[in-house]
Amino acid sequence: MKNEKMKLQQIPRVKRISKADFIRDYVQPQKPVVIERLIDDWPAYEKWNLEYIKEVAGDKTVPLYDNRPISSKYKFNEAHAKMKMSEYIDLLKAGPTNYRIFLYHLMKEVPSLQKDFKFPDVGLRFLKQLPMLFFGGENSKVFMHYDIDYANILHFHFHGKKQCILFPPTQSKYLYKVPHALIAREDINFNDPDFDQFPVLKKAEGYITELNHGETLYMPEGYWHHMTYLTAGFSMSLRATSRNLTNFSKAVYNLIFMRHFDNYMRKLRGQKWIDYKNEQAVKRTHKRNDVSL
Template structure:
């Protein structure tokens, strides 16, 4: 069996009025295929170009190991020079990913290659464009972002698969308590419904993003990415419009992540194991599978 996923709607271009009315106000995702064709990045950005402007930088790396008490919330697993990492990507021999690479700080030359698409009606936070890199087959676990922002996600160099779920489906996704993730043992590309029975009720979206395409992800949407080829993406953010989401984001920043780090430090792996067990127990009980 497969997840209940529908294709994310696609448009070549879009007006401000249509984007706000049909997608932002309704909190529905959409792929805009030709939003950035006038950016220098559309023609310039590939792995070779990134190497030329940032190859000497030391970058934090993450892999797909299970979350453990060894690392703090969002703490990198290792680091290496960007040039070395890009070499691994081109060989197709790594599951290391770069997560939240601050391009304004680390490679300011890249700022000349893009502009904020304010014409679509969202006000973007101008200091927070991040880059994400992955090798063929590498996966980003199912999660939602700590700030519950409206996100525009642009992909470059290759193709990656994106699976999304709206916040309404959280009750089916085996959310880990005191965290922003679903249970990491779930394979969202081939889920075992005998082991994760509530998942069969979740209704979500799927698309494959190609070079230059932009994906709008509404506030608090769950997302899981699989790199079908080596490549990278850039996200820009607009703050939550919903007051409830702004309050939740504030809680995530100032209470939840600090509490989780404290518990990892004091209880170690027992805390991680407890959260994973609770994700299963709570979800199955909520959906009548206990």
């Protein structure tokens, strides 16, 4: 059954949108949207590409991550390699690579970049810390996950194309969520799923889009997201606090309890804990959906 596809509809697109329409049509009903020209008045819209980043930040040493599965060998968010930004951008331009940068405070390292963007007036309560940047090489992927703080996210893409697959929180029961974590099973290929191994995925209904340079994706609270860099490029996210009290409570639980419990169990049991969680992701999903294999 590997040739079957997931149930994914295209994310709606608008060229521009008023604050009132954005809140009414997308934030309140918690639906995603791509806004194509939200940031065309930012200096970043014209300036930001890989060559510009190399010019202003080439001497910075950056942390790199690849597509290897989570294991007990590395601490959570521990980098797999490091190199100068100039070398990394040369690597990106040379061809496909799995190396990515994520959650990196480049604007703190290079303050001049802070002049190139502004917080959009769209009715969201943005967290005003400096936004982080995400870089990826052609064909590199960010595994399916949702964010620990249940934020409303505006995700801006620069240089090239990026595929985004989203699922609302209501679909979690179909996605083989790993317990005590924010991820789905990492061995699921959401671009070409194996329904023999993961049959419940056939029930999941989500969204898909391709982001181009300068476009903005709105991801509502707790939405699952899987990213594939179709070409080398980079993105930036602005985060806004949860409007839903239940989601705010889940975020507090994740930050105060779940994250620390999982870290403790990793130290205590190592790889056995990670293997156990992956097994439970399948068992619980199949039990919840009355599947027997």
